[in-house]
Every structure is written in structure tokens, then in C-alpha cells.
Amino acid sequence: MSTTAVVTRVGRELIAICGAEHVTEAPPERILGCAPSVAVRPGLAEEIVAILRFANENDLTVVPAGGFTQQQSGNVPAQIDILLYTSRLTDVEHYDPGDLTIGIGAGSAISQLSAMVGKDGLLFAGDPPLPGRATVGGLLATAMAGPLRHGFGAPRDYCIGIRFVAGDGRTGKGGGRVVKNVAGYDMMKLMIGSQGTLAIITGASFKLFPAPRQTRTFVAHFSTGAEAIEYQRRILRSPLDPVCLELVSPEAHRLLVPASPAGAAWSICVRGAGSDTVLTRYRSELGPAVAREMDGANELGFWRCVADFTPLACEKPDSLLLSLALPLQEVQPVLANLEQIAASGGFTLAAIGRVGTGHLLAALWPTSGRQAAKSDFIAALSALRARLPHHSSMAVLYCPTELRSETGPLQTPTHLESMRAVKRTLDPKDILNRGRFPL
Amino acid sequence: MGLPEIIRELRNIAGPGSVLDRPEDLMLYEYDGGVRKSTPGAVVFPQTAQQVSAIMRAAAAAHIPVVARGAGTGLSGGAICKAGGIIIAFSRMNRVLEVDVENLRAVVQPGVVNLQLSEHVSHLGLYYAPDPSSQKACTIGGNVAENSGGPHTLLHGVTVNHVTGVEVVMPNGEIVQFGGKAAESYGYDLTGFFVGTEGTVGIATAITVKLLRKPESIATLLAIFESVDDGARTVSAITAAGITPAALEMLDGWTLRTIEAFCHAGYPLDAGAVLLIELEGLREAVQEQAIAVSEVCLQQKAREVRRAKNEEERALLWKGRKLAFGALGRVAPSYYTQDGVVPRSQMAGVLQHIGEVSKKYDLIIGNIFHAGDGNLHPLIMFDLRDRDQYERTLAASRDILQYCIDVGGSITGEHGVGMEKRDMMRQLFTDEELDVMISLRNVFNGDDVLNPDKMLPVPRMCREITGPSSNPVLVQEGM
Numbered sequence: 001m002s003t004t005a006v007v008t009r010v011g012r013e014l015i016a017i018c019g020a021e022h023v024t025e026a027p028p029e030r031i032l033g034c035a036p037s038v039a040v041r042p043g044l045a046e047e048i049v050a051i052l053r054f055a056n057e058n059d060l061t062v063v064p065a066g067g068f069t070q071q072q073s074g075n076v077p078a079q080i081d082i083l084l085y086t087s088r089l090t091d092v093e094h095y096d097p098g099d100l101t102i103g104i105g106a107g108s109a110i111s112q113l114s115a116m117v118g119k120d121g122l123l124f125a126g127d128p129p130l131p132g133r134a135t136v137g138g139l140l141a142t143a144m145a146g147p148l149r150h151g152f153g154a155p156r157d158y159c160i161g162i163r164f165v166a167g168d169g170r171t172g173k174g175g176g177r178v179v180k181n182v183a184g185y186d187m188m189k190l191m192i193g194s195q196g197t198l199a200i201i202t203g204a205s206f207k208l209f210p211a212p213r214q215t216r217t218f219v220a221h222f223s224t225g226a227e228a229i230e231y232q233r234r235i236l237r238s239p240l241d242p243v244c245l246e247l248v249s250p251e252a253h254r255l256l257v258p259a260s261p262a263g264a265a266w267s268i269c270v271r272g273a274g275s276d277t278v279l280t281r282y283r284s285e286l287g288p289a290v291a292r293e294m295d296g297a298n299e300l301g302f303w304r305c306v307a308d309f310t311p312l313a314c315e316k317p318d319s320l321l322l323s324l325a326l327p328l329q330e331v332q333p334v335l336a337n338l339e340q341i342a343a344s345g346g347f348t349l350a351a352i353g354r355v356g357t358g359h360l361l362a363a364l365w366p367t368s369g370r371q372a373a374k375s376d377f378i379a380a381l382s383a384l385r386a387r388l389p390h391h392s393s394m395a396v397l398y399c400p401t402e403l404r405s406e407t408g409p410l411q412t413p414t415h416l417e418s419m420r421a422v423k424r425t426l427d428p429k430d431i432l433n434r435g436r437f438p439l
Numbered sequence: 440m441g442l443p444e445i446i447r448e449l450r451n452i453a454g455p456g457s458v459l460d461r462p463e464d465l466m467l468y469e470y471d472g473g474v475r476k477s478t479p480g481a482v483v484f485p486q487t488a489q490q491v492s493a494i495m496r497a498a499a500a501a502h503i504p505v506v507a508r509g510a511g512t513g514l515s516g517g518a519i520c521k522a523g524g525i526i527i528a529f530s531r532m533n534r535v536l537e538v539d540v541e542n543l544r545a546v547v548q549p550g551v552v553n554l555q556l557s558e559h560v561s562h563l564g565l566y567y568a569p570d571p572s573s574q575k576a577c578t579i580g581g582n583v584a585e586n587s588g589g590p591h592t593l594l595h596g597v598t599v600n601h602v603t604g605v606e607v608v609m610p611n612g613e614i615v616q617f618g619g620k621a622a623e624s625y626g627y628d629l630t631g632f633f634v635g636t637e638g639t640v641g642i643a644t645a646i647t648v649k650l651l652r653k654p655e656s657i658a659t660l661l662a663i664f665e666s667v668d669d670g671a672r673t674v675s676a677i678t679a680a681g682i683t684p685a686a687l688e689m690l691d692g693w694t695l696r697t698i699e700a701f702c703h704a705g706y707p708l709d710a711g712a713v714l715l716i717e718l719e720g721l722r723e724a725v726q727e728q729a730i731a732v733s734e735v736c737l738q739q740k741a742r743e744v745r746r747a748k749n750e751e752e753r754a755l756l757w758k759g760r761k762l763a764f765g766a767l768g769r770v771a772p773s774y775y776t777q778d779g780v781v782p783r784s785q786m787a788g789v790l791q792h793i794g795e796v797s798k799k800y801d802l803i804i805g806n807i808f809h810a811g812d813g814n815l816h817p818l819i820m821f822d823l824r825d826r827d828q829y830e831r832t833l834a835a836s837r838d839i840l841q842y843c844i845d846v847g848g849s850i851t852g853e854h855g856v857g858m859e860k861r862d863m864m865r866q867l868f869t870d871e872e873l874d875v876m877i878s879l880r881n882v883f884n885g886d887d888v889l890n891p892d893k894m895l896p897v898p899r900m901c902r903e904i905t906g907p908s909s910n911p912v913l914v915q916e917g918m
Contacts, residue, residue: 002773040812052815094847098675098784098814120450121681143623154623157600172875173868178780180812180852182586182635183867184858184894186599187877191632210681249511256706329541357622384488391604391619412626413604415615419627421882426875439626 010060010081011209014040016272017050022088029083032065032076032389043088045165045202050199052431053169055082061434064196066135067109067127073188073397074195085338086137089202094177097122103161103177103205111255123211125152127303129310130326137201142194146307147271149354151243152209155192161205162188167198167427177205190349190422198426208430212243217299218282221265225249225339228266229332231289232355235270238285238329244271246306247331247360251350255312255363256305265291271303290330309352313363314398320377321398322384324360330357330389337387338362340435343378344371361397377403384412385411410439440503442480442523449483449525457484457556458533459566467495468508468526472573472915473516474823475858476777479506480523484531488614488644495642496612498525499888503587505610506568506890507642509550510574514776515857517585517637523805523893527642529580535559536645538761541625544620544651549580550642554742556648565650568595569671571853572761583643586635590686590760595651597853599634604647607633607640610884621645632879636889636891657685658729658851659747659756662714662730662736663707667806670712671786673739674810677716678783686717687811689710691790694767694805694818701766704759705752710742714810715760763783771803771820778854779843783813783911792842793817797890800835802828815843839862841890856894870898 007015009030012024018040027039036360043047057064060081066072067087086107093103097120104113108129127146128134134144145154152158158357161175164187174187191201212316222228229249234243246269248256255265268289270281294302305312313321326334328390335351341364342349349368353360366372376398386406388394394411410416419439423430440448451459459465459482469478480503482620484490500507504524520526529550537546538565543811547556553574557566570589570706571577577587583605588597598852601835604618618630664670671691677684690698692711699706706713714736718728725822727870733744790806793815803820817839821832840850840863850860850867864873877895880887 020649064598068737094782096782096784098679099782100678101782103615110589143628153596153600156623156628157596166875170875171869173872175845176849178782178813178848178852180592180597180780180814181811181849182597182850182853182855183851183864184873186586186632186635187876187881189634189881191627192631193623193625193629200844208685210678212682237652240718266900274724275727277727281721310443315759316784324809325621325623327539327542327544329539352903359622391621393621393624395625410626412624413619413621414617414624414626414629416626418615418617418629418883422629422879424549425878425882 004310005077008038008204011038013054014038014051014082017041017054018047019371021274027083029068030337031071031080032404033274033377034077034239036063036080036082039083039085041085041088042359045171046165047166048084048200048202049169049171051082055431056169056429059062059429060431062431063433064137064141064200066107066138067130067133069130069134069311069350070138070144074433076401084121084200084393086135086200086202088248093203094205101160101177101179101205102208103203104136105203106135106189108136108138108272110134110139117318121211122208124206124208125158127307129308136204140201140204141194141196144355147246149359150245150356151245156189158207159192159204159208162191162201163200164191164201167429167432171368172199179285184323195433197433197437199422204212214275214285215271215273215295215299216279217245217269217271217291217294217302218280218286219292219294220266220286221269221291223265225266225335226332228268229335229355231333232268236356239303239422240282240285241308242270243273244269244327245354245356247304247351247353248356249349249351251348252309252352256309306352309360309361310397311437313350316363316365318372318400319365319398320380323395323397324362325393326358326360326389328358330392331358334360334389337384341383345376346372375400378406381407441505445497445501445525448497449481449494452497453483453485453490457485458482468528469519471511471518472514473704473857473859475516478608479520479526482526482528484528486531488608488843491644492612493610494525494527495608495610499610499612502886502888504891507580507584509578510552510576512577513581513857513914514778515701515851515855516859517855517857517893518581519858525907532644537755538563539620540565542620544647544649545650546589546645548578548645549583550580551579553577553579553582557572558893560650564653564726566653567601568651569598569601572667579646579648580643583631583646584635584636584638585853585855588814590688590809593684593687593809594683595826598748599631599722602630602634602646602647602869603649605630605633605644608642608644610641610886610888618647637857637894638881638893639893646677650882656720656722656725657753657849658718658725659753660716660729660732661745661756662716662741663710664712664714664741667790668741668787669740670714672789673714673736673741674786676781677732678741680731680763683731684716684811685719688709688715688716689713689808690715690760690763691806693803694763694807697770697805698759698763698766700861702762704755706759715756715844723840755769755836767805767818767820773821773823774832775821775836777815777817777819777836777839779840779848780850780852781813781815781843781846781848785848786813787840787848788846789815793839794837800831800895802831802835804835809852812852813848839883858893861896862886863896864896874898
């Protein structure tokens with residue numbers, strides 16, 4: 001604790017729970033400009049229970065935080081009384097490589113987890129942006145998935161157990177440490193993607209995979225997005241089962257590899273895993289469209305960049321970053337719509353995504369030399385929303401601050417009133433991430 | 440409103456020929472694949488979600504418990520109704536509503552039989568991956584309720600990994616949608632949460648599932664071992680070699696011989712155990728993996744590794760596995776199937792323990808394992824008419840599940856908690872953790888009209904649980 005800071009009543013209580021060395025009054029962090037009153041780093045789930053009970057009794061708002069890599073999404077918080085870091089929850093709860101599972105604290109960094117299991121020839125399937133900082137808890141709360149999503153699934157597919165403290169201070173658990181388990185409700189599903197609005201995740205267990213012994217990436221180039229998508233659909237109909245299958249638009253490519261020449265093409269990047277014989281088969285199935293192949297450090301570096309698209313796109317001044325979950329057949333029409341909206345609104349479009357699973361990330365920013373008015377953004381968003389296909393979801397991951405409260409409601413096919421009822425049950429006083437992710 | 444009035448109301452809703460209430464008809468609905476029995480007051484066969492909604496409203500108003508039922512193949516009592524309650528049977532809502540080839544999805548009614556869906560889309564080169572052993576009879580609706588698995592879930596995942604959307608009738612009659620055709624939907628994942636709630640949250644009336652493309656190549660191997668220990672060690676060795684088979688099943692010697700006598704699948708009669716291993720994918724990859732897996736098996740003291748030469752031989756090997764439960768029916772008047780799960784590294788230990796339990800309680804126990812994911816199905820042979828044997832069977836079963844819990848496993852991998860394992864939930868979850876689940880059930884099913892007395896045990900302490908219906912429900916031990 002800083003010696004110059006005034007110890008507030010909230011600070012005193014948190015010190016009593018966690019110890020002075022784990023409490024910081026008036027910390028420097030900002031969430032969309034909003035300053036937290038106090039930051040706390042509990043070391044045990046029991047301490048989180050005590051903090052949340054105290055917050056409920058005193059109507060204090062709590063914002064959970066991991067590595068601070070995704071805190072720029074959502075609405076501007078009106079007030080942050082307590083910023084609660086999970087960084088001290090890093091215990092390995094169980095790990096036997098022979099089980100192909102691991103249980104670990106929510107505060108563990110993804111890169112540490114990946115390195116630990118990597119030594120035993122295993123793969124952790126989560127590859128979010130900024131893995132050196134991104135944490136297990138943050139990965140789950142945001143349901144963040146990177147390029148490995150195509151071959152190994154999303155967090156909802158490989159998370160087999162979860163431990164949490166609900167907003168009302170009750171401790172909860174779902175699943176366990178075995179890969180098949182239907183005892184009790186599937187609390188993993190409820191927590192994954194809940195954006196820290198239902199509970200504070202304290203730990204989780206995951207299914208691991210044998211790491212591929214060899215991979216190779218094939219990059220095919222196309223002059224239009226439609227041709228790229230058509231090629232991607234051909235791969236989906238083929239017997240190939242790549243571990244990554246990514247669409248990269250020309251602008252997205254420039255963002256990832258700034259030195260790339262202007263007028264670069266649309267690409268479909270296919271990462272195959274297997275022996276030389278298997279990779280030869282990939283080459284013959286993928287055909288003459290493949291312009292380039294990558295392996296080794298080159299290949300790893302490329303996929304690392306792809307996974308980091310989100311933070312790179314947020315660095316563009318005035319960027320609007322959207323995440324879309326679409327039925328497979330709707331990817332192409334939505335992409336065409338995005339291109340048209342960008343062209344007519346004076347925006348540059350960078351699109352990337354695991355399109356083989358219907359996932360698309362789209363960044364729009366004002367084309368250079370142009371100033372975009374707030375109304376231009378709103379027009380773009382409403383045009384997109386108006387033509388969003390049935391069964392689709394859309395979330396704004398990042399946008400200019402002045403636009404925050406006007407991005408409109410979450411787009412999802414799921415019954416909103418049921419979601420609200422779940423929120424009221426686990427966090428009745430709405431202390432967790434209040435106002436940031438309205439339903 | 441009493442039962443006679445409700446039955447009249449059900450006939451008004453679903454049609455005069457759509458309700459059963461004669462004792463001789465109801466008897467057929469008093470049990471499922473488990474060991475418990477309870478006679479319903481009426482069985483109704485709706486044809487639309489609107490009818491399900493009207494039935495739900497009528498039952499809720501009269502406080503009569505309701506249970507949704509598919510084929511009744513469940514092994515945990517999930518489809519058994521509280522005495523005098525209403526069973527909503529889905530055998531007339533059995534249509535595939537849509538096959539969307541471009542999006543690789545099908546929308547089905549809950550009464551569609553699991554295998555029939557795969558057969559329905561087979562000509563398109565597609566199939567539905569979760570394949571419970573009962574797939575010739577069990578329904579997708581029941582699979583959703585129990586989050587069913589099957590041998591091929593090792594590679595492809597269980598039911599929840601294949602359901603992207605569900606239309607649900609709530610206990611208050613409201614019809615709502617969770618998710619859709621996209622692989623995921625933003626906001627809370629209520630689709631994922633709903634799957635596996637054992638009919639305690641709502642009733643699915645339309646289910647959107649993923650369809651997969653049939654693999655280009657499949658290799659089916661039968662590895663024959665002198666002992667179950669060797670078989671168990673081989674399971675770990677295969678994954679250590681970096682291979683994830685599509686299925687990895689183990690049968691012990693006693694079970695093998697029983698099956699062989701029944702259906703002549705070509706299993707060796709003198710083996711201690713066999714592993715049934717299936718690999719699928721790209722032709723080249725499958726060929727290499729089949730060689731690698733054979734080598735691993737031989738290194739782990741397999742006596743022989745056979746490979747199915749054609750689809751006929753493959754079907755025969757699987758026929759034995761899938762008919763195993765039927766075959767065992769010839770040995771004893773009844774059998775009790777358990778569904779424990781252990782971490783994969785604990786396989787040899789749990790097998791040894793089951794051997795000891797068999798001796799201790801003087802019961803024959805056969806073993807069928809989804810070995811690849813540590814999910815075991817010990818089959819305890821007994822005679823229901825012999826009270827002592829029945830009691831020993833239950834005790835042996837608890838003993839095995841206790842072992843699973845002690846080594847970090849679970850009491851059910853794919854059959855559900857239902858009635859029989861409800862009390863053991865307390866050993867996996869604290870009262871507070873159960874309370875969180877109960878409060879979520881109350882969000883949707885606050886008056887506990889839907890499938891009461893299943894899955895979630897009554898908390899030990901007397902406490903008030905408030906549902907959104909704002910009717911506090913007093914839950915007390917022993918109620």
C-alpha cells in the first residue's frame with residue numbers, strides 16, 4: 001500500500017481481509033477513463049467471499065480483473081469501488097500429464113500454463129491475445145478464442161470444471177477434473193462468456209490435447225473476400241481437418257505484418273498437422289491457390305500475430321471492433337455487407353476470423369485523412385444490425401469512448417429475460433461490473 | 440383441480456387419443472432403464488410446442504409434477520414421474536424439422552431417435568456424432584436432458600458439444616429460444632447450461648444440432664490382452680504417443696465371453712481383456728496411426744492386434760460392444776449399471792478395486808469401459824427378487840462410486856444423476872455449491888413442478904430459497 005494514500009473505510013476493511021500488502025488505494029489503472037477507488041489482490045477464494053459480502057452489505061461495485069487485456073470492452077463504468085485482481089490465484093490444483101487434464105488458479109497467465117504442459121508434449125487449446133498477460137479467468141469470462149479454435153474448440157468445449165464466488169458471495173462449483181462428467185448443472189457454460197457479471201472465477205480445470213508433432217501453414221491468395229470464403233468452404237467439404245483455418249483480409253494482413261506490400265490479397269491460411277505424408281496430402285488437396293508455405297519459427301510467429309489481432313486493431317485511432325458469431329453460410333453475406341458499409345461510410349475494414357466455425361472479427365476505422373463523426377459510426381452500426389442474419393450474435397469489443405453508451409443492446413438469439421433472471425439470482429445487488437455489459 | 444379434471448384438460452389440449460390413464464397402460468411408463476419404479480397419473484402425447492405449453496400451464500396451475508420422457512432408456516431414473524404426476528411423452532414429436540446442409544445443422548423435435556437422425560442425413564455424407572449404446576432407441580430430447588455420451592465422444596465430445604440451439608417450454612408455459620444455428624451465441628450460454636439439466640429447468644421442443652461430415656477413412660482395431668491391467672496401461676500409452684482415437688473401449692474377459700455367446704462378434708474367448716480402438720480422419724493419418732497404435736499395443740503385451748478389413752468386420756466388432764447390455768440380460772435376471780469416472784491415470788487402480796468389490800459382496804461384476812475418457816460401466820449381476828442380493832448390489836455400487844470420488848473422479852459420466860445417485864451429490868458438492876444450483880433451477884422452475892426429486896438433493900439445513908416467482912419455497916430435510 002502506498003504510504004501517501006489516505007486509508008479509506010473500504011481500504012481498511014480490505015486490509016483486514018487480505019493484508020495491507022495486497023491493497024492499493026487510488027491505484028493508477030483506468031477502465032475507459034474511470035478510476036477505481038481501491039485495488040485488492042486476494043489470495044484465497046475465502047477472501048473473495050469476504051470481499052463480496054462486504055461489497056453487498058455496503059452497495060459497493062466490484063470489477064474483476066486478470067491481466068487487463070480485455071478491460072477496454074463494454075460500457076464506461078459509472079463507478080468502480082473495488083478493482084479485484086485474481087493475480088494471486090495461481091495454484092496448480094491437479095496436473096498429471098497421463099490424465100491429459102490440469103486444474104489451475106484463475107490468475108495464472110495463459111503463456112505459463114501453455115509452457116508448463118508443453119514440456120510434457122501437451123497442448124492447452126486456449127490462444128487468446130497477449131497470452132503473457134491474459135489469464136485463465138479472463139479467458140473464460142470473455143470466452144476468448146484464438147486461431148486454434150478451429151481444430152480444438154472454444155473454451156466451452158475444453159473447460160471441464162470451474163470454481164467461482166457468485167456476486168452474492170456464495171461459492172459455486174461445476175464439473176470437476178475428469179473429462180466426462182454430468183453430475184450437477186454445467187456451471188462452466190454459465191460462467192464462460194459471462195464477462196465477470198455473474199461471479200468471480202477462482203479456478204478451472206481443462207482438458208489438454210497431445211501437441212501436434214509437426215505443423216505446416218499453407219496460405220492461399222484471392223482477389224476478393226467472396227472467392228476466399230468459397231475456397232474456405234471447399235476445404236470444409238474436403239477430408240482435411242486442419243488445426244487452424246483463418247480468413248485474413250488485405251487490411252488485416254497489413255495490420256499484422258506492417259511491411260507487407262500495398263494491395264495485398266485476401267488470404268485463407270490453413271494449418272495442417274501430421275507427418276510429411278499427411279502434409280503432402282494437404283498440398284495436393286489445397287491445389288494451386290496456395291501461394292506460400294510456412295513452418296518453424298516463421299509459422300509460430302505468424303499465428304501469434306493472428307491471435308493478437310484484437311489489441312492491434314484497438315491501437316488504430318477511432319477504431320470500432322466487432323465480434324460476430326454467424327451460421328456458416330452467413331459469413332460471406334455479412335462480410336459483403338461490412339465491405340459495403342465501410343466503403344459508403346468512409347471507413348477502412350480489416351477482417352479476420354475462424355470462418356470455418358462462423359466466427360468473424362471486423363475492425364473499422366476512418367480511412368486516413370478523414371475524420372469520422374459519431375453519427376457515421378452509429379450509422380455503420382445500425383446498418384450492420386439491420387441486416388444481421390437470423391441466428392447471429394454481434395458484440396462490440398472496442399469503440400471510441402464517446403460511442404460507448406450508444407452501441408445498442410447485445411445482439412443474440414438467446415432469450416434476454418432468462419439471462420436477466422440468472423443475473424438477478426447470482427448477483428442480486430448488481431455489484432459485479434455494474435452497467436458495463438447491459439442485457 | 441384434481442387428476443380427473445386435469446386428464447380431461449389434457450384431452451382437450453392434445454386430442455382425445457393422446458392421453459393414457461388406464462392402469463394397464465400406465466404400467467408401461469412406471470420405469471425406465473434404471474431400477475426404480477413409480478406409476479404416473481397420466482401420460483400425454485403432444486404434437487406441438489404449443490400443446491406442451493398448454494399442458495405445462497395446466498399442470499403448474501394444479502401443482503401436479505411433470506416429467507418429459509423420450510424412449511425411457513435412461514439408466515438413472517430421470518424419466519420416472521413422481522407417483523400421480525404427468526408424463527409428457529415425445530413419441531409423436533419425432534420429426535426432423537430441417538436439415539441445413541450449408542450450415543451443417545439439423546433442427547429436430549425431441550422425439551427423434553438418435554440413430555435415425557444419422558440415417559436421415561447419411562445420403563448427404565453427414566452424421567450426428569454422439570452415439571450412446573442405446574442409440575437405436577434413445578431420443579435426442581432425452582440425450583439433451585442427460586447430456587449423453589457414447590463411445591465416439593472421446594474425439595468429438597458429448598451432447599452439449601453438438602447442440603447449438605434449443606426451443607424450450609418453461610414451467611409457466613412460456614416458449615423461449617436459447618441459441619440458434621451459430622456455433623455460439625453471445626450473452627450467457629443458456630443453451631450449454633440447459634443441456635444436462637435432466638428435465639428440471641424446462642422442456643426442449645426443438646433442438647438445433649451440429650452435423651459432421653463422415654470421415655474419409657476409419658480403422659477399427661481389436662487388441663487382445665491377457666489381463667485388464669495390460670489393457671489399462673495401453674490406454675495411457677496410446678495417448679502418450681500423441682494419438683487421440685475416435686473411440687477407445689475396453690471390455691473385460693468375463694464380459695467378452697458373455698457377449699460372444701450371445702452375438703458371435705468374433706471376440707476371443709480366452710482373453711483377459713480387449714481394447715476396441717477406432718481411428719478416423721484423413722486416409723494417410725489413419726494409416727499411420729493404425730500402425731503406431733498396433734505397435735504400442737504389442738509393446739504393452741497385447742497378444743494380438745486385429746484390424747477390421749472391411750465395413751462388415753467393423754460393424755461386427757461394434758455390434759458386440761453395442762449389444763453388450765442385452766447380452767448380459769441372459770446371465771442374470773437383473774443387472775445394475777454404474778457410470779463412474781476416474782482420471783485416466785487411475786484406470787488400473789479402479790479395475791483392481793472393482794475386482795475386490797466383486798469378491799467382498801459376492802457378486803459377478805462385468806466391466807465395459809469408455810477407457811479413453813476414464814468412464815467405467817461396471818455391470819453388477821443380481822436377482823431383483825432376492826432382497827439380500829439387491830441390497831449387496833446397491834452397497835457394491837456405492838463402494839465403487841466412492842472409490843471414483845476418492846481418486847478425484849465423478850459419480851456419473853453420461854447417464855445422469857437422476858434419483859439413484861442424488862444423495863451422493865453431497866460428496867461432490869458442498870451445501871452452498873448445491874444451493875447455487877438450486878437457486879438457478881428456481882429461476883426457471885421455482886415451484887419445482889418439473890421433474891421434482893431428481894439430481895439436486897435437498898440441502899441439509901432448513902432454509903428459505905427464493906425463486907423469481909417471488910414465492911419463497913421452504914425446503915427442509917426429508918420433505
